[in-house]
Amino acid sequence: MRILIIEDDLEAAGAMAHGLKEAGYDVAHAPDGEAGLAEAQKGGWDVLVVDRMMPKMDGVTVVETLRREGDQTPVLFLSALGEVNDRVVGLKAGADDYLVKPYAFPELMARVEALSRRRETGAVATTLKVGELEMNLINRTVHRQGKEIDLQPREFQLLEFMMRHAGQSVTRTMLLEKVWEYHFDPQTNVIDVHISRLRSKIDKGFDRAMLQTVRGAGYRLDP
Amino acid sequence: MRLPRLLRTTPFRLTLLFLALFAAAASAFLGYIYVATAGEVNRRAQAEISREFESLEAAYRQGGVDALNQTIVERATSERPFLYFLADKDGKRISGSIEESPVSGFTGDGPEWASFKVTETDLDGAEVKAAARGVQQRLDNGEILFVGADVDASEAYVRKIVRALWGAGALVILLGMAGGVLISRNVSRSMQGLVDVVNAVRGGDLHARARVRGTRDEYDELAEGLNDMLDRIERLMGGLRHAGDAIAHDLRSPLTRLRARMEVALIDAENGKGDPVAALETALQDADGVLKTFNAVLAIARLQAAGSAPDQRQFDASELAGDMAELYELSCEDKGLDFKAEIVPALTIKGNREFLAQALANILDNAIKYTPEGGAIMLRARRTSSGELEFSVTDTGPGVPEADRARVVQRFVRLENSRSEPGAGLGLSLVSAVATSHGGRLELAEGPGEYNGMGPGLRVALVLPRVE
Numbered sequence: 001m002r003i004l005i006i007e008d009d010l011e012a013a014g015a016m017a018h019g020l021k022e023a024g025y026d027v028a029h030a031p032d033g034e035a036g037l038a039e040a041q042k043g044g045w046d047v048l049v050v051d052r053m054m055p056k057m058d059g060v061t062v063v064e065t066l067r068r069e070g071d072q073t074p075v076l077f078l079s080a081l082g083e084v085n086d087r088v089v090g091l092k093a094g095a096d097d098y099l100v101k102p103y104a105f106p107e108l109m110a111r112v113e114a115l116s117r118r119r120e121t122g123a124v125a126t127t128l129k130v131g132e133l134e135m136n137l138i139n140r141t142v143h144r145q146g147k148e149i150d151l152q153p154r155e156f157q158l159l160e161f162m163m164r165h166a167g168q169s170v171t172r173t174m175l176l177e178k179v180w181e182y183h184f185d186p187q188t189n190v191i192d193v194h195i196s197r198l199r200s201k202i203d204k205g206f207d208r209a210m211l212q213t214v215r216g217a218g219y220r221l222d223p
Numbered sequence: 224m225r226l227p228r229l230l231r232t233t234p235f236r237l238t239l240l241f242l243a244l245f246a247a248a249a250s251a252f253l254g255y256i257y258v259a260t261a262g263e264v265n266r267r268a269q270a271e272i273s274r275e276f277e278s279l280e281a282a283y284r285q286g287g288v289d290a291l292n293q294t295i296v297e298r299a300t301s302e303r304p305f306l307y308f309l310a311d312k313d314g315k316r317i318s319g320s321i322e323e324s325p326v327s328g329f330t331g332d333g334p335e336w337a338s339f340k341v342t343e344t345d346l347d348g349a350e351v352k353a354a355a356r357g358v359q360q361r362l363d364n365g366e367i368l369f370v371g372a373d374v375d376a377s378e379a380y381v382r383k384i385v386r387a388l389w390g391a392g393a394l395v396i397l398l399g400m401a402g403g404v405l406i407s408r409n410v411s412r413s414m415q416g417l418v419d420v421v422n423a424v425r426g427g428d429l430h431a432r433a434r435v436r437g438t439r440d441e442y443d444e445l446a447e448g449l450n451d452m453l454d455r456i457e458r459l460m461g462g463l464r465h466a467g468d469a470i471a472h473d474l475r476s477p478l479t480r481l482r483a484r485m486e487v488a489l490i491d492a493e494n495g496k497g498d499p500v501a502a503l504e505t506a507l508q509d510a511d512g513v514l515k516t517f518n519a520v521l522a523i524a525r526l527q528a529a530g531s532a533p534d535q536r537q538f539d540a541s542e543l544a545g546d547m548a549e550l551y552e553l554s555c556e557d558k559g560l561d562f563k564a565e566i567v568p569a570l571t572i573k574g575n576r577e578f579l580a581q582a583l584a585n586i587l588d589n590a591i592k593y594t595p596e597g598g599a600i601m602l603r604a605r606r607t608s609s610g611e612l613e614f615s616v617t618d619t620g621p622g623v624p625e626a627d628r629a630r631v632v633q634r635f636v637r638l639e640n641s642r643s644e645p646g647a648g649l650g651l652s653l654v655s656a657v658a659t660s661h662g663g664r665l666e667l668a669e670g671p672g673e674y675n676g677m678g679p680g681l682r683v684a685l686v687l688p689r690v691e
Contacts, residue, residue, distance in 0.1 A: 088534050102514060104507070154549060180546060184581035185518065187588045187650065193553040216504060 006036030033057025052079035058201035074115035082149035106217030131223030162221040234410040238403025307367040333360035336567035386575035450630030532660040540572040544604035582657040583652040594620035610689035619674035663687035
């Protein structure tokens, strides 16, 4: 997996690159918008991490230019804390996901991972299968070891997302954004309560827990 | 050399310019009056003299110098108001009512006009000098004839007119000056009020305000504009100062704690004791808490500074309320709270969905946090009779005493008995900022009263204006 970081803050880029390399990614860094765009145009990247504010060319222009040229490489857009409207601007420019700085590294990691695998699961499937767990997307049923599990609509959506990202860490913010489709910062553990409810349904009475809590990051569905 | 203050002001200079133009116009006007009146009087007197001269000339042409002489003698003794003088071609007097011609050094043929004085005896027998005017011309055979008239009455009339005109001119200038000074003093005073305010603010006194006189003129408008501007600046400055204080206050303790923990962890690690990984994890949690607080403060400040929420669009508020109900229902159940939602379907609203979601989440977070086990929480979304959209959350917790309700909305204010709960005290401030940035308001009221041995509860309502 090749990741290009386009970010003018060298320290932040260094820390990010270090963490991603540790996780087994192949990482390159461009220190400004122009260099980043040139590097991105060479192609062959799996994910681009693009900062909003940069010298020479800002992140929005970089993403817009790439999209105009037909480059569909997934982009994770970064912007400074408190810029309330940046998310809308970034997504409008063609970014696929958005993260506010300063971010927790597991959050960045989880999003990069989700973006990098997105292409592989592009095919339209009618069933999802993760280990013993099977989900039928047509008649909306879930079975584990052949036993039907009764889920509420939201629990079904939540599990579907976890299954599509099986083996990856998924953060609480990601779940709120992708399953509930809200972008705000809950002060309490609302997501945890939903996850534990789901966990009690899919793991209770089985010998092995599939839905794992990842410390400092969020959750992971293991096969 | 410095001019007196008044003379340096723009209104006074404008007054001077105006006065100059005004004086020029007045001069033209008065000049016209002079020509039309005094000029006319002189012209009439002159015309009468000319007519008399012509009738004498006619007599001369008919009967020669003798006939003329006779006519002059006749006329001089009659009551005619003219003065006559006839001389031969060398200037030697032949006859007339005056001894010599008032025209001196007469060499050509004329006609030559002259103004002079005649000595007359008035009714009391006193001698008076009177203004006279006459014309002298050489006749066909070289004799010289002068005809004049006492024009004292008309001269006096003209002098009166001229005096009146001078007076009028002086009056115009004086009135103009006085008016100008008055206006410029008035204008200067109005301006001075504003200048004083600007200087005071520049000197650091943000409380200074211009006086609005209630005359609804442009100075009032300017003063009101200035005051509004200063109000906003002061509010923002106050907000910033308060936010600064609040951030300092609220970030100091977690930052101090963070630092202390790291220090202890470092000492432990050096001594080969303790668990550095666990210490770093706690440190990260502390840092996240600090960032969360910081983020909330920044969001509030941005919303307040922007005035209105960014990226507002129309969406289904019932759906938003439904999503929030669904999101928080489990948390309520988890804590042993009875949760109900009453949401009127298809309520549309124009606003920023994420901020409104955050606001509702904050209200629900608070309700869950402060309601003891066995309590109940009710979420409602409805349109009020006045067409406003109202989201309300009612809980059966301890509530907020009426005296404190305005205070809890302020940043970082946490009531004494809630200090044990986690949180930075920014929840309701953010809700309030979201409400305001949508043209709405946040209302706090007492809940349902006694419930399961607790109460009286709190009702928090986010009220948004009707969509036009």
